Amino acid sequence: MKRLLFLLGLLLVVSPPVWCQDEGEGIPNPDDDDEVQYNTTYAEDQTKLQMAIFRNYNRNNRPVVKDDDSTEVELHLHVTHVSFNQREQTMTVHGHMYMTWLDETLFWDPKDYGGVTTTNVKKWQIWMPELRVTNSVNGIYSMHEISRNAHITVQTLTTDGKTYTKSRVETYPTFSMKVGCLMDFSDYPYDVHYCGVRLYTPKKINQVKLRVYKGMAPTMFLSWSNESQKLTSGDFTINRASNNISWYRYGVTDDLEPLTGKDGAKTWSIYNMYIFYARHSASYFVTIALPLFSATVISIMSFLIKELQFATIINGTTFILHILFIGEFMKICPVSVFDVPRALLFHGYSMGLTMFAFAFHAFLCIACGSRSIQNYMIDGYSKAWSVIPFNPFPGFMDGFVKGLGDIRGRGWHRNMFIWRVETFFILSVLYLILFTRAFLI
Known part of the structure; x- marks a missing residue:
């Protein structure tokens, strides 16, 4: 009992009373701007930002200030799998598509939103180019080749380091496109082919113009294991991939870009990706x-x-x-x-x-059992040699035919x-x- 009382007394001496502890500073004054900035979370800044930038935004309008300006959409394709069907003469390509463009109607000053320069938005919130596959086996109006669920990143930009006047929009949807090819098997089993995937937008180039992203060729990575150099699919070995932009006007596809606005109003841009492959027939x-x-x-x-x-x-x-x-x-x-x-x-x-x-x-x-057949064959053989047209050695042939007749008795x-x-x-x-x-x- 004495020991218990001693321990309680020692505890009271060492531990100060609760009422002797210092009180906290409490909740800061909401009117203090620095404190508000300190307590505001990143999620709140994002919510505030998106409510502000989409308040008067119309996703049905092209993101340009002047209607005469064209929106340039840059494309890059990353292929993860390719398969070929020789009977149907088709090629199926899977991968990711990188698209980027400038939006002149969507921007903000990061100082007003906690220094936020980038935000993620949903596809239905923002203007996006409509892409279609011209040589799709499902038709140009099929909506299943390119994913509709990709997220979009918007980054506000400044031209002079002070004033923000536009934003960079980026998206990275997946795709699965099956296109028709023209395969020539005349050189089988050493046949070499190429097949193209052609993307276009229904808008003419005076409104939307497709470009190759920084001039980069399509990339391919057909395996996620140690076989990083895997370039064989089925019976074929993929040699390389390339791309370019062609221009379709007046029913003709041309590699020269129109220079006048009159031609631009009647021209569509087409993004072409070509895959070159050869038969792999080692056995x-x-x-x-x-x-x-x-x-x-x-x-x-x-x-x-x-x-x-x-x-x-x-x-x-x-x-x-x-x-x-x-x-x-x-x-x-x-x-x-x-x-x-x-x-x-x-x-x-x-x-x-x-x-x-x-x-x-x-x-x-x-x-061997018929003498008449034997004589007939010798006579026919001799006659065939004697009637050869344009005989360069008539003397030799005459002697040969004569000798052939002599061997009848041999x-x-x-x-x-x-x-x-x-x-x-x-x-x-x-x-x-x-x-x-x-x-x-």
Whole structure:
């Protein structure tokens, strides 16, 4: 008990009474400007600012003081994903669009609003350019390509360092645009393409004019992982992207900007972004071209095989393989609206050569049992050489034809071997030309 009383007494001595503590200064006088500035929050400044600048603002009017002045809207596209549809011949592009312009009717003095120079506003509060995609597969009146939910930043500006007369408006909406392309697959699998996204505003350039933001080319970043250099999408590798502004008037698109106000009243500006891409077919040669080439070489080499029956079986087998190869090729080869792809022609030529080799050896097998067929072939072969037009070596050809008649008595197999060797060299040269034409030129 004594210890408890001792502790209570010590506590009273050490701790001063509540009534002995100093009172606070209380709430400052509201009439004091410095104190009001000190206690006003940033959110209150923003609310006060937006109520003031939008009190007499009309978002339906262009943000210019003089109606004769044109509003220049600068654009920059940042691409995050690209996909191609070869069957539909379309390209789908996803990314972000940066837009900026000057608003001459929306500005304020930062000193009146706690030093605030930038404010964020909603899209429905401020004038914005209406952009449409001219080559959209959904039509030019589609409203879904460009997001309508992007926030807008407004920054008040001064021209002389003292007086604020305009503001810089910036917005960064997302977009997802699907456009039509014209793809030429004549050089498949080495085809190279480009496809453009074209944006325009319904206002003529005497009212709204599109520009490339600081002359910058479109940027691309197709992966958020360590693959920052990923530039492959599906079957294609993206080489580069570029942009420019073209001018549409009197039904014609031109690269020269109109200089007179009369032409400006009849001209629209178009922002063009072009993506250049080439086919990425690393496995084509190994999986399609090399087996096809090997099968055709085997067919040609069959002319050097002594047994006709064995050569015929080889050519029949390779002909079936060609049918399978061309079937697989048609699954991956896109439909071309221009010329037939050279690779497809090469497949057709190879199949034709194999079919000829099969028919040639099959006929020789049949002819081996018929003397009349043998004599007919020798006579026809001699006559074909004798009627060659523009023969540069008539003496040589006459001697060759005479010698061909002399070998009639040497036996059928001797003549047949000569024909097969000659056909082998002819087909080899022809196939080499076709292969070079399809893959090397």
